[in-house]
Structure formats: C-alpha cells, structure tokens
Amino acid sequence: MKVAIIGCGNMGMAFANSFIQYNLVQKADLLLVEKNQERGLQLQEQKSGIVVDTISSKISQADLIILSVKPQDYPAVSLDLKSYINMSQVILSIMAGIPIAQIQSSLSHDLVIRAMPNTPALLGMGMTAFAAAEQVGLSDIRKVENLINSTGRAVFLEDEKLLDAVTGLSGSGPAYFFYLIKSMIDAGVAMGFDPAMSSLLVKQTMLGSYHLMQTSDKTLDELIQAVASKGGTTEAALRVFQEKLVGEGLQQGIYAARDRAVELAK
Ligand SMILES: NC(=O)C1=CN([C@@H]2O[C@H](COP(=O)(O)OP(=O)(O)OC[C@H]3O[C@@H](n4cnc5c(N)ncnc54)[C@H](O)[C@@H]3O)[C@@H](O)[C@H]2O)C=CC1
Numbered sequence: 001m002k003v004a005i006i007g008c009g010n011m012g013m014a015f016a017n018s019f020i021q022y023n024l025v026q027k028a029d030l031l032l033v034e035k036n037q038e039r040g041l042q043l044q045e046q047k048s049g050i051v052v053d054t055i056s057s058k059i060s061q062a063d064l065i066i067l068s069v070k071p072q073d074y075p076a077v078s079l080d081l082k083s084y085i086n087m088s089q090v091i092l093s094i095m096a097g098i099p100i101a102q103i104q105s106s107l108s109h110d111l112v113i114r115a116m117p118n119t120p121a122l123l124g125m126g127m128t129a130f131a132a133a134e135q136v137g138l139s140d141i142r143k144v145e146n147l148i149n150s151t152g153r154a155v156f157l158e159d160e161k162l163l164d165a166v167t168g169l170s171g172s173g174p175a176y177f178f179y180l181i182k183s184m185i186d187a188g189v190a191m192g193f194d195p196a197m198s199s200l201l202v203k204q205t206m207l208g209s210y211h212l213m214q215t216s217d218k219t220l221d222e223l224i225q226a227v228a229s230k231g232g233t234t235e236a237a238l239r240v241f242q243e244k245l246v247g248e249g250l251q252q253g254i255y256a257a258r259d260r261a262v263e264l265a266k
C-alpha cells in the first residue's frame with residue numbers, strides 16, 4: 001500500500017512509524033510531505049520515507065493520503081491537494097474539528113475517513129475513534145482500520161458528530177493526565193520532597209492504580225471507598241476536591257475542548 005502523509009509532525013510521524021514498524025507500509029511507499037525545512041531534514045536523516053516539502057504530482061500515486069496538518073493550515077493544503085488528487089484515493093484526516101463534508105467539498109472528493117487519535121500512538125498504545133463518509137466502501141474502511149490498529153486501539157463510530165466529543169475526551173486526554181500528575185508532583189515538592197522523589201511516588205502510584213483498576217472487579221466508586229478509611233486522610237482530600245469542584249472543573253474543561261473542536265471547523 002502506498003501512503004502519503006501531509007504534515008509530518010508529532011501525530012503524522014506517530015502514524016508513519018507504526019505503519020513501518022508493523023510492515024504495513026514499506027519506506028519506499030511512504031511519501032512524507034513536510035513544509036518545515038528543519039523538520040524535513042530531520043525526517044530525511046531518520047530515513048523514514050521519501051521526504052518532500054510540497055504537494056506535487058507524486059501524491060497521485062498514493063492509495064491513501066493522510067491529512068495531519070493543524071486545522072488552521074488545512075485551507076492552504078486543500079487548495080494544493082485538489083489539483084493532484086484522483087478519484088480512487090482515500091483521504092484519512094486526523095485533524096481536530098474539520099467535518100468529513102467540509103473535506104469532501106474543499107477537495108471535490110468523496111472518499112474521506114476522519115479519525116481522532118492521541119499521542120500514546122507514538123508507543124503503539126493510542127486510542128483512535130474514526131468515522132467514514134457513506135461513499136467509502138467496507139474494504140477501504142477495513143484497510144484504514146488495519147493501519148490505525150498498528151498505533152493502538154481503534155473504534156468505528158457510526159455518528160461522525162461524536163468525534164468532537166472524542167477529541168475532548170481521549171484526543172486531548174493525555175494532557176489532562178499529565179496535568180494531574182504534574183499537580184500531584186508539585187504538591188509533593190511543596191511538602192518537602194525533591195522533584196525526583198516526588199515524581200517516583202506519584203508515577204508509581206498512578207501506574208499501580210491503573211493496573212488495579214483494570215484487574216479489579218470493583219467499580220471506581222468502590223475502589224475509591226477502599227482507599228478512603230472512615231474519618232481518615234483520603235476522606236479529607238476528597239472533601240476538598242468536592243468543595244473546590246475538581247471533578248466539575250475537569251468535566252467543564254472536557255466540554256470546552258469539545259466545543260473548541262466544533263469551532264475549529266468555522
Ligand atoms: N497532538 C495531538 O495530541 C493530536 C493532534 N491531532 C491533530 O493532528 C494534527 C497534527 O497535530 P500535531 O502532529 O500535534 O501538529 P504538529 O505541529 O506537530 O505537526 C503538523 C506538521 O504539519 C506541517 N505543515 C503545516 N503546513 C503544511 C503544509 N502545507 N504542507 C506540509 N506540511 C505542513 C508542519 O510543519 C508540522 O510539522 C492536527 O490537526 C491536530 O488537530 C489529533 C489528535 C491528537
């Protein structure tokens with residue numbers, strides 16, 4: 001399969017490297033279109049594929065074209081791409097917010113799949129949800145799903161609109177996790193630990209808790225109760241979280257991310 005990736009930053013290359021690692025795409029069949037000169041040179045040194053800096057007739061040979069530029073850069077990309085695209089090519093967009101219909105009309109092209117991955121894709125541990133235009137056949141959906149599976153887990157959504165919620169939940173989700181960990185490490189430092197010790201205490205706690213959650217029969221509420229002794233320390237912390245509306249704040253943040261995804265299409 002020949003694949004072209006337009007925009008070879010964090011996510012574009014997370015995808016490219018997974019395809020190569022699992023032998024789904026050969027390096028000779030991977031066209032990397034990267035506008036930034038410095039980044040292009042870096043990719044050339046890494047020998048991950050054929051690196052070019054502009055969209056040209058070379059792209060017409062690709063079976064699949066992945067759009068992984070920032071949504072704000074898409075209008076310029078679509079103007080260039082429109083002249084080279086051919087009818088049988090499948091477009092896979094991982095851009096936040098931009099709906100399938102908008103991509104179809106800007107490229108005058110039917111076969112569009114839209115996906116929302118996240119950065120653990122760099123390790124093959126990503127979570128991606130995707131939806132497809134009704135014109136895309138099952139065989140093309142399967143091919144794209146196989147590729148996405150090399151970056152982690154994939155779920156197909158019948159309702160494309162939910163992709164904005166996915167963006168707020170799992171697309172941006174890694175940042176929320178790191179934010180939480182950082183806040184805990186900062187609290188450890190404020191209580192007198194050096195940063196390395198605080199980091200160890202927090203990260204191992206999160207790792208162990210994740211595995212406990214995944215292997216236990218208990219619900220999340222029951223797991224919380226198992227830590228929070230009556231009249232004990234955890235209860236004291238949870239009371240403050242409730243007073244400060246930590247849970248609600250987190251939820252409001254997630255809705256704001258979802259709403260921003262909707263705005264990015266405008
Ligand atoms: N970073 C993340 O956690 C996630 C990002 N996304 C989406 O993935 C897309 C890319 O995000 P990142 O990889 O984080 O951004 P990035 O900034 O790391 O990569 C974008 C790349 O596109 C290149 N570029 C811009 N205009 C170009 C053009 N005309 N031709 C060729 N290359 C061009 C830039 O030089 C840059 O290297 C965005 O649309 C974002 O919404 C989706 C899920 C998660």
Ligand SMILES: O=C(O)[C@@H]1CCC=N1
Nearest residue numbers: 096118167171172173
């Ligand atoms: O922040 C963003 O816009 C992108 C989409 C999901 C994660 N990063």
